[in-house]
Amino acid sequence: MFEGVDLNTVMASLESIGFYDVALPFLLVFTIFFAILQKVSLFGNDKNNINVVISLVAAFLFVRTTVLVIIMNTFLPQVSFLAIAMILFLILISIVGGKTDEWKGAPMGIAFVVALIGIVLSFLSSAGYLSQWPEWLQLTKYDLNLFIFIGLVVLFIVIVTGGVPAAGKKSTLDIFKELGEGVKK
Protein backbone atom coordinates (compact mmCIF):
# COMPACT_ATOMS: atom_id res chain seq x y z
CA MET A 1 0.00 0.00 0.00
CA PHE A 2 2.73 2.46 0.95
CA GLU A 3 5.30 1.07 -1.50
CA GLY A 4 5.38 3.96 -3.94
CA VAL A 5 4.81 6.70 -1.37
CA ASP A 6 7.38 9.50 -1.33
CA LEU A 7 6.73 12.15 1.28
CA ASN A 8 8.80 14.65 -0.72
CA THR A 9 6.32 14.29 -3.55
CA VAL A 10 3.45 14.83 -1.11
CA MET A 11 5.10 18.02 0.15
CA ALA A 12 5.73 19.18 -3.42
CA SER A 13 2.11 18.60 -4.38
CA LEU A 14 0.96 20.51 -1.28
CA GLU A 15 3.20 23.38 -2.34
CA SER A 16 1.88 23.23 -5.89
CA ILE A 17 -1.73 23.68 -4.74
CA GLY A 18 -0.73 26.70 -2.61
CA PHE A 19 -1.08 25.01 0.77
CA TYR A 20 1.86 26.95 2.25
CA ASP A 21 1.05 30.29 0.62
CA VAL A 22 -2.68 30.39 1.23
CA ALA A 23 -4.14 27.66 3.44
CA LEU A 24 -1.60 27.66 6.28
CA PRO A 25 -1.31 31.48 6.69
CA PHE A 26 -5.12 31.69 6.55
CA LEU A 27 -5.49 29.05 9.27
CA LEU A 28 -2.83 30.66 11.46
CA VAL A 29 -4.17 34.22 11.30
CA PHE A 30 -7.76 33.06 11.70
CA THR A 31 -6.90 30.94 14.74
CA ILE A 32 -4.78 33.63 16.44
CA PHE A 33 -7.39 36.36 15.90
CA PHE A 34 -10.22 34.11 17.03
CA ALA A 35 -8.33 32.91 20.11
CA ILE A 36 -7.43 36.46 21.19
CA LEU A 37 -10.96 37.78 20.59
CA GLN A 38 -12.39 34.87 22.57
CA LYS A 39 -9.90 35.45 25.39
CA VAL A 40 -10.42 39.19 25.77
CA SER A 41 -14.23 39.11 25.14
CA LEU A 42 -14.02 42.50 23.44
CA PHE A 43 -17.63 42.41 22.23
CA GLY A 44 -19.08 40.73 25.32
CA ASN A 45 -19.42 37.09 26.30
CA ASP A 46 -20.83 34.41 23.97
CA LYS A 47 -20.24 36.48 20.84
CA ASN A 48 -18.64 33.64 18.86
CA ASN A 49 -20.28 34.64 15.58
CA ILE A 50 -18.89 38.18 15.71
CA ASN A 51 -15.43 36.93 16.60
CA VAL A 52 -15.55 34.40 13.74
CA VAL A 53 -16.47 37.07 11.16
CA ILE A 54 -13.71 39.47 12.28
CA SER A 55 -11.14 36.66 12.29
CA LEU A 56 -12.27 35.52 8.82
CA VAL A 57 -11.91 39.04 7.41
CA ALA A 58 -8.44 39.45 8.95
CA ALA A 59 -7.33 36.04 7.63
CA PHE A 60 -8.62 36.72 4.10
CA LEU A 61 -6.97 40.15 3.96
CA PHE A 62 -3.69 38.70 5.26
CA VAL A 63 -3.65 35.88 2.68
CA ARG A 64 -4.27 38.39 -0.08
CA THR A 65 -1.14 40.43 0.86
CA THR A 66 1.56 38.24 -0.71
CA VAL A 67 4.45 40.26 0.72
CA LEU A 68 3.34 39.63 4.30
CA VAL A 69 2.79 35.92 3.62
CA ILE A 70 6.37 35.69 2.32
CA ILE A 71 7.65 37.52 5.44
CA MET A 72 5.68 35.13 7.67
CA ASN A 73 6.98 32.08 5.77
CA THR A 74 10.55 33.24 6.49
CA PHE A 75 9.89 34.50 10.01
CA LEU A 76 8.20 31.44 11.52
CA PRO A 77 10.96 28.91 10.67
CA GLN A 78 13.52 31.33 12.17
CA VAL A 79 11.48 31.61 15.38
CA SER A 80 11.16 27.81 15.49
CA PHE A 81 14.92 27.56 15.16
CA LEU A 82 15.29 30.02 18.07
CA ALA A 83 12.89 27.96 20.17
CA ILE A 84 14.87 24.80 19.41
CA ALA A 85 18.10 26.60 20.38
CA MET A 86 16.52 27.69 23.68
CA ILE A 87 15.28 24.17 24.42
CA LEU A 88 18.75 22.78 23.68
CA PHE A 89 20.21 25.37 26.06
CA LEU A 90 17.77 24.25 28.78
CA ILE A 91 18.77 20.63 28.14
CA LEU A 92 22.43 21.60 28.59
CA ILE A 93 21.59 23.47 31.81
CA SER A 94 19.70 20.45 33.13
CA ILE A 95 22.74 18.24 32.46
CA VAL A 96 24.80 20.29 34.94
CA GLY A 97 22.04 20.09 37.56
CA GLY A 98 20.04 23.28 37.01
CA LYS A 99 16.26 23.12 37.18
CA THR A 100 14.66 24.14 33.91
CA ASP A 101 10.97 24.37 34.72
CA GLU A 102 10.68 27.69 36.54
CA TRP A 103 13.18 30.50 36.10
CA LYS A 104 12.92 33.65 38.20
CA GLY A 105 14.73 36.95 38.75
CA ALA A 106 17.77 37.87 36.68
CA PRO A 107 17.87 34.71 34.49
CA MET A 108 14.26 35.28 33.45
CA GLY A 109 15.17 38.90 32.64
CA ILE A 110 18.04 37.71 30.46
CA ALA A 111 15.73 35.19 28.76
CA PHE A 112 13.31 38.07 28.10
CA VAL A 113 16.03 40.22 26.51
CA VAL A 114 17.42 37.34 24.44
CA ALA A 115 13.94 36.40 23.18
CA LEU A 116 13.17 40.05 22.36
CA ILE A 117 16.43 40.53 20.45
CA GLY A 118 15.91 37.24 18.62
CA ILE A 119 12.35 38.11 17.60
CA VAL A 120 13.22 41.65 16.51
CA LEU A 121 16.25 40.50 14.48
CA SER A 122 14.40 37.66 12.76
CA PHE A 123 11.44 39.95 12.04
CA LEU A 124 13.68 42.63 10.54
CA SER A 125 15.70 40.12 8.52
CA SER A 126 12.54 38.39 7.20
CA ALA A 127 11.15 41.76 6.16
CA GLY A 128 14.46 42.62 4.50
CA TYR A 129 14.96 45.70 6.68
CA LEU A 130 18.39 44.63 7.92
CA SER A 131 19.89 45.25 4.49
CA GLN A 132 17.92 48.44 3.90
CA TRP A 133 19.49 50.85 6.38
CA PRO A 134 20.02 54.40 5.12
CA GLU A 135 23.45 54.80 3.58
CA TRP A 136 24.69 57.04 6.39
CA LEU A 137 23.71 54.46 9.02
CA GLN A 138 25.58 51.51 7.47
CA LEU A 139 28.50 50.49 9.65
CA THR A 140 32.02 50.39 8.25
CA LYS A 141 34.86 48.31 9.68
CA TYR A 142 36.16 51.44 11.44
CA ASP A 143 32.76 52.07 13.08
CA LEU A 144 32.55 48.47 14.31
CA ASN A 145 36.01 48.70 15.87
CA LEU A 146 35.04 51.98 17.52
CA PHE A 147 31.83 50.47 18.98
CA ILE A 148 33.69 47.40 20.28
CA PHE A 149 36.25 49.69 21.93
CA ILE A 150 33.57 51.87 23.56
CA GLY A 151 31.67 48.75 24.68
CA LEU A 152 34.78 47.26 26.25
CA VAL A 153 35.57 50.53 28.07
CA VAL A 154 32.00 50.73 29.44
CA LEU A 155 32.11 47.06 30.49
CA PHE A 156 35.45 47.64 32.22
CA ILE A 157 34.10 50.68 34.10
CA VAL A 158 30.94 48.77 35.14
CA ILE A 159 32.95 45.81 36.41
CA VAL A 160 35.45 47.98 38.28
CA THR A 161 32.95 50.38 39.85
CA GLY A 162 30.22 47.74 40.36
CA GLY A 163 32.58 45.36 42.22
CA VAL A 164 32.36 47.41 45.44
CA PRO A 165 28.68 47.65 46.40
CA ALA A 166 27.31 50.94 47.71
CA ALA A 167 24.73 50.81 50.51
CA GLY A 168 21.66 48.91 49.24
CA LYS A 169 23.17 48.31 45.79
CA LYS A 170 24.07 45.00 44.17
CA SER A 171 27.65 44.40 43.05
CA THR A 172 28.51 42.70 39.76
CA LEU A 173 29.43 39.59 41.73
CA ASP A 174 26.01 39.65 43.44
CA ILE A 175 24.31 39.79 40.05
CA PHE A 176 26.22 36.69 38.89
CA LYS A 177 25.34 34.93 42.16
CA GLU A 178 21.68 35.82 41.62
CA LEU A 179 21.91 34.41 38.11
CA GLY A 180 23.08 31.10 39.48
CA GLU A 181 20.44 31.10 42.22
CA GLY A 182 17.66 31.82 39.71
CA VAL A 183 18.61 28.79 37.63
CA LYS A 184 18.97 26.61 40.73
CA LYS A 185 15.53 27.51 42.18
Add this chain to the structure above:
Amino acid sequence: MSGTLFGNAIEFLQQIGFFDVVLPFLLVFTIFFAILEKTKIFGTEDKEGLIPKKNLNAMVAFVVAFFVITAKEIVASIQTSLPIVALVLIAVISFLMLVGTFAGSKEEFNFIKMFEGTKGVIAGIFLVVLVLIFFQSFGWLTPFWSYINGIGTQNFILGIFVLAIVGIIFYVVGPSPGKKKEE
Protein backbone atom coordinates in the same frame (compact mmCIF):
# COMPACT_ATOMS: atom_id res chain seq x y z
CA MET B 1 0.94 32.39 -5.30
CA SER B 2 -0.83 32.60 -8.66
CA GLY B 3 -0.98 29.38 -10.66
CA THR B 4 -1.76 27.22 -7.66
CA LEU B 5 -5.20 25.91 -6.79
CA PHE B 6 -5.69 28.08 -3.70
CA GLY B 7 -3.90 30.99 -5.38
CA ASN B 8 -6.34 30.89 -8.29
CA ALA B 9 -9.22 30.90 -5.83
CA ILE B 10 -7.83 34.04 -4.17
CA GLU B 11 -7.36 35.67 -7.58
CA PHE B 12 -10.95 34.84 -8.50
CA LEU B 13 -12.17 36.38 -5.24
CA GLN B 14 -10.07 39.45 -6.00
CA GLN B 15 -11.59 39.74 -9.49
CA ILE B 16 -15.16 39.71 -8.20
CA GLY B 17 -14.31 42.44 -5.66
CA PHE B 18 -14.47 40.24 -2.58
CA PHE B 19 -11.53 42.04 -0.93
CA ASP B 20 -12.54 45.54 -1.99
CA VAL B 21 -16.25 45.36 -1.20
CA VAL B 22 -17.41 42.29 0.70
CA LEU B 23 -14.67 42.00 3.34
CA PRO B 24 -14.52 45.70 4.35
CA PHE B 25 -18.33 45.76 4.42
CA LEU B 26 -18.46 42.65 6.63
CA LEU B 27 -15.77 43.99 8.95
CA VAL B 28 -17.33 47.43 9.47
CA PHE B 29 -20.86 46.01 9.73
CA THR B 30 -19.82 43.41 12.31
CA ILE B 31 -17.78 45.81 14.44
CA PHE B 32 -20.49 48.50 14.42
CA PHE B 33 -23.23 45.99 15.12
CA ALA B 34 -21.24 44.41 17.98
CA ILE B 35 -20.49 47.79 19.58
CA LEU B 36 -24.13 48.91 19.29
CA GLU B 37 -25.30 45.61 20.78
CA LYS B 38 -22.80 45.91 23.61
CA THR B 39 -23.46 49.53 24.48
CA LYS B 40 -27.27 49.42 23.85
CA ILE B 41 -27.15 53.07 22.72
CA PHE B 42 -30.61 52.89 21.06
CA GLY B 43 -32.28 51.40 24.11
CA THR B 44 -33.66 47.92 24.78
CA GLU B 45 -36.78 45.92 23.85
CA ASP B 46 -37.58 44.91 27.44
CA LYS B 47 -37.88 46.84 30.69
CA GLU B 48 -35.00 44.97 32.32
CA GLY B 49 -32.64 46.31 29.68
CA LEU B 50 -31.34 42.92 28.58
CA ILE B 51 -32.44 42.62 24.93
CA PRO B 52 -30.96 45.34 22.67
CA LYS B 53 -32.92 46.74 19.73
CA LYS B 54 -31.39 44.45 17.10
CA ASN B 55 -33.22 45.87 14.06
CA LEU B 56 -32.12 49.45 14.75
CA ASN B 57 -28.55 48.38 15.46
CA ALA B 58 -28.41 46.27 12.30
CA MET B 59 -29.80 49.09 10.15
CA VAL B 60 -27.31 51.67 11.47
CA ALA B 61 -24.40 49.23 11.06
CA PHE B 62 -25.59 48.37 7.54
CA VAL B 63 -25.73 52.01 6.43
CA VAL B 64 -22.35 52.89 7.97
CA ALA B 65 -20.72 49.85 6.33
CA PHE B 66 -22.10 50.91 2.93
CA PHE B 67 -20.73 54.42 3.43
CA VAL B 68 -17.32 53.02 4.32
CA ILE B 69 -16.99 50.85 1.21
CA THR B 70 -17.56 53.90 -0.98
CA ALA B 71 -14.61 55.68 0.67
CA LYS B 72 -11.74 54.14 -1.33
CA GLU B 73 -8.98 55.59 0.88
CA ILE B 74 -10.45 54.08 4.03
CA VAL B 75 -10.91 50.68 2.36
CA ALA B 76 -7.32 50.76 1.11
CA SER B 77 -6.12 51.67 4.61
CA ILE B 78 -8.07 48.76 6.15
CA GLN B 79 -6.67 46.40 3.50
CA THR B 80 -3.10 47.50 4.22
CA SER B 81 -3.16 47.91 7.99
CA LEU B 82 -5.11 44.85 9.12
CA PRO B 83 -2.68 42.28 7.61
CA ILE B 84 0.28 44.18 9.14
CA VAL B 85 -1.42 44.11 12.55
CA ALA B 86 -1.91 40.35 12.04
CA LEU B 87 1.80 39.96 11.31
CA VAL B 88 2.70 41.97 14.43
CA LEU B 89 0.36 39.71 16.42
CA ILE B 90 2.16 36.64 15.08
CA ALA B 91 5.49 38.19 16.13
CA VAL B 92 4.17 39.02 19.62
CA ILE B 93 2.83 35.49 20.09
CA SER B 94 6.16 34.04 18.93
CA PHE B 95 7.91 36.25 21.51
CA LEU B 96 5.56 35.09 24.28
CA MET B 97 6.21 31.51 23.21
CA LEU B 98 9.98 31.99 23.43
CA VAL B 99 9.79 33.63 26.88
CA GLY B 100 7.30 30.97 27.96
CA THR B 101 9.96 28.33 27.31
CA PHE B 102 11.63 29.44 30.53
CA ALA B 103 8.41 29.69 32.57
CA GLY B 104 7.00 26.95 34.76
CA SER B 105 4.40 24.51 33.50
CA LYS B 106 2.41 24.29 36.76
CA GLU B 107 0.15 27.23 35.98
CA GLU B 108 -0.92 29.36 33.01
CA PHE B 109 1.87 31.59 31.66
CA ASN B 110 0.98 35.18 32.52
CA PHE B 111 3.49 37.61 31.02
CA ILE B 112 2.22 40.74 32.80
CA LYS B 113 2.21 38.94 36.16
CA MET B 114 5.75 37.73 35.55
CA PHE B 115 7.16 41.09 34.42
CA GLU B 116 5.19 43.49 36.57
CA GLY B 117 5.88 47.10 35.75
CA THR B 118 6.20 46.48 32.01
CA LYS B 119 2.44 46.92 31.51
CA GLY B 120 2.60 50.65 30.76
CA VAL B 121 5.67 50.36 28.55
CA ILE B 122 4.13 47.55 26.50
CA ALA B 123 0.84 49.43 26.12
CA GLY B 124 2.82 52.50 24.97
CA ILE B 125 4.83 50.48 22.45
CA PHE B 126 1.67 48.87 21.02
CA LEU B 127 0.00 52.27 20.73
CA VAL B 128 2.99 53.73 18.86
CA VAL B 129 3.19 50.66 16.57
CA LEU B 130 -0.53 50.86 15.78
CA VAL B 131 -0.36 54.58 15.03
CA LEU B 132 2.69 54.02 12.79
CA ILE B 133 0.91 51.20 10.93
CA PHE B 134 -2.14 53.37 10.25
CA PHE B 135 0.00 56.37 9.26
CA GLN B 136 1.95 54.11 6.90
CA SER B 137 -1.27 52.77 5.38
CA PHE B 138 -2.35 56.33 4.54
CA GLY B 139 1.15 57.09 3.16
CA TRP B 140 1.81 59.79 5.76
CA LEU B 141 5.15 58.31 6.80
CA THR B 142 6.75 58.61 3.35
CA PRO B 143 8.07 62.19 3.92
CA PHE B 144 9.47 61.08 7.28
CA TRP B 145 11.35 58.13 5.72
CA SER B 146 12.74 60.28 2.94
CA TYR B 147 13.90 62.82 5.57
CA ILE B 148 15.55 60.03 7.60
CA ASN B 149 17.25 58.66 4.47
CA GLY B 150 18.69 62.03 3.59
CA ILE B 151 19.67 63.13 7.10
CA GLY B 152 23.40 62.37 6.63
CA THR B 153 26.07 61.09 9.01
CA GLN B 154 27.06 64.50 10.35
CA ASN B 155 23.56 65.39 11.54
CA PHE B 156 23.09 61.91 13.03
CA ILE B 157 26.28 62.17 15.07
CA LEU B 158 25.34 65.72 16.10
CA GLY B 159 21.98 64.40 17.36
CA ILE B 160 23.63 61.63 19.38
CA PHE B 161 26.14 64.12 20.77
CA VAL B 162 23.39 66.50 21.92
CA LEU B 163 21.39 63.62 23.46
CA ALA B 164 24.50 62.38 25.29
CA ILE B 165 25.18 65.86 26.70
CA VAL B 166 21.54 66.25 27.83
CA GLY B 167 21.73 62.79 29.44
CA ILE B 168 24.94 63.63 31.29
CA ILE B 169 23.47 66.94 32.53
CA PHE B 170 20.37 65.13 33.84
CA TYR B 171 22.58 62.50 35.46
CA VAL B 172 24.71 65.13 37.22
CA VAL B 173 21.98 67.63 38.17
CA GLY B 174 19.20 65.12 38.97
CA PRO B 175 18.65 63.77 42.52
CA SER B 176 20.62 60.69 43.61
CA PRO B 177 18.72 57.36 43.97
CA GLY B 178 19.25 57.44 47.76
CA LYS B 179 17.56 60.83 48.05
CA LYS B 180 14.65 59.66 45.90
CA LYS B 181 14.04 56.73 48.24
CA GLU B 182 14.10 59.03 51.30
CA GLU B 183 11.52 61.30 49.66
